[in-house]
């Protein structure tokens with residue numbers, strides 16, 4: 549994959565065991581056409597020698613604020629370095645380094661350059677699961693997100709310390725692909741593409757005044773719809789009962805029950821050539837077998853006697869359409885357990901429904917919350933994590949789906 553213009557990346561390497569992976573990262577960046585300038589912290593040099601990075605990047609590696617080589621180029625070289633880069637990437641970012649930049653500490657060359665930057669800063673943390681889950685690290689990550697630092701969240705898997713869990717640095721190839729996607733995102737154009745989204749809860753009536761509903765607010769689905777529209781797509785939004793307004797340029801179809809949502813969704817898929825289907829709605833799995841025309845009365849009716857039947861699975865039905873009308877299908881899965889603990893089960897769900905990708909998130913945490921964390925689970929078994937405001941995450945979801953669609957066509 550070639551980038552159009554040579555983007556200058558300032559790669560900061562800090563003292564984590566994943567520093568060895570930065571060798572691969574430099575190669576991947578160079579292969580993709582980036583110009584790479586490297587700064588290492590003192591701890592990073594305990595893991596890999598600066599000579600290795602000098603050879604791989606083809607540029608001298610900068611090591612400290614006061615060294616002759618640095619000050620010779622410019623009296624305030626750290627400012628110069630921050631200005632020369634198009635973006636700064638810290639990979640791996642140690643827990644210590646995250647703490648420093650979250651607090652504006654500038655006590656070495658890399659942290660000083662970060663503080664003096666006027667370009668995007670991306671960090672790819674890497675650490676032991678307990679360090680990652682420590683309250684201080686969580687606080688620092690939150691602060692960095694508020695400061696608009698982009699976090700390439702660590703993934704789940706085996707760790708150097710022998711434990712299994714979240715904390716592994718995102719793979720070098722994924723880091724490079726994501727940077728390229730981010731840079732393309734500003735130019736993302738979906739003109740002439742039809743995008744279909746379901747959003748919100750459904751309501752399964754039991755009697756004229758009662759029904760089964762869930763706490764989905766529909767925010768994420770509406771945001772994906774607005775985002776797709778802003779990129780030029782023709783958007784159909786099948787919305788359950790929610791109070792959200794949406795742009796007049798979006799074709800909104802209001803529905804109430806899972807059955808109505810299913811019917812409208814399939815109708816649109818058959819009538820239009822849909823490129824991507826985002827099944828974001830929290831569609832009820834069950835409905836009462838019989839709708840009671842009369843209001844059920846206390847003392848007379850027994851709610852335990854209500855018989856429930858499963859609703860037809862809309863995601864699976866769209867994914868089962870003939871290839872001529874089957875869109876790229878993105879299913880959403882609400883998990884009460886942390887998705888990182890059930891990636892295998894989520895992938896099984898994806899296979900059963902024949903969806904191209906499942907985006908899992910933890911409920912009820914995400915309902916009504918401005919922030920969300922989602923796990924993309926792909927057919928390859930690979931997963932990526934996006935976290936932040938629903939505005940930010942909905943854009944990431946759209947970009948990721950478009951990227952996957954392009955890869956497959």
Ligand SMILES: Cc1cc2nc3c(=O)[nH]c(=O)nc-3n(C[C@H](O)[C@H](O)[C@H](O)COP(=O)(O)O)c2cc1C
Nearest residue numbers: 562563564565566589591592642643644645674675
């Ligand atoms: C063998 C070894 C492995 C380490 N691995 C990590 C790691 O993966 N992530 C991390 O945050 N810290 C790790 N540390 C601790 C950091 O190296 C330490 O906090 C250091 O001060 C970081 O300095 P820096 O942020 O300036 O690079 C490790 C330390 C040792 C001795």
